[in-house]
Amino acid sequence: MCVKLKLYKTGEKRSLCRGPCTNRGVLMAISTTGPSKGGGILEKPVIERTTPGRESEFDLRKSRKIAPPYRVMLHNDNYNKREYVVQVLMKVIPGMTLDNAVNIMQEAHYNGLAVVIICAQADAEEHCMQLRGNGLLSSVEPASGGC
Numbered sequence: 266m267c268v269k270l271k272l273y274k275t276g277e278k279r280s281l282c283r284g285p286c287t288n289r290g291v292l293m294a295i296s297t298t299g300p301s302k303g304g305g306i307l308e309k310p311v312i313e314r315t316t317p318g319r320e321s322e323f324d325l326r327k328s329r330k331i332a333p334p335y336r337v338m339l340h341n342d343n344y345n346k347r348e349y350v351v352q353v354l355m356k357v358i359p360g361m362t363l364d365n366a367v368n369i370m371q372e373a374h375y376n377g378l379a380v381v382i383i384c385a386q387a388d389a390e391e392h393c394m395q396l397r398g399n400g401l402l403s404s405v406e407p408a409s410g411g412c
Contacts, residue, residue: 340402
């Protein structure tokens with residue numbers, strides 16, 4: 266069992282773990298009176314409920330935040346051959362299969378625009394720049410409704 270102690274006078278938290286720490290959800294309070302070392306009065310324990318492996322509820326809330334998804338869009342152009350577009354899609358987008366690349370290329374060719382991938386903004390911008398670096402027209406836009 267792991268017990269966390271919070272010293273009210275200093276606000277410092279200390280852990281009294283011996284061996285592996287298995288219960289991170291217990292927080293006890295110690296208040297010291299006077300300038301002496303030790304001899305503090307043990308007050309009623311304050312129990313902080315946290316998920317094992319998490320330091321606080323703040324960290325738990327923070328971890329639940331998910332970056333909004335973005336679409337990488339491929340635009341049709343009159344410069345690149347279809348085979349080249351398929352090759353670039355397979356090279357730039359991780360996990361892109363030949364069938365998916367052909368379908369995306371055909372959708373962009375016939376409709377003028379196709380969704381290449383939906384992912385986090387940073388990844389979407391990187392994919393877009395790589396497609397552009399290979400001579401394809403692409404853009405990034407927020408995805409409505411999620412992945």
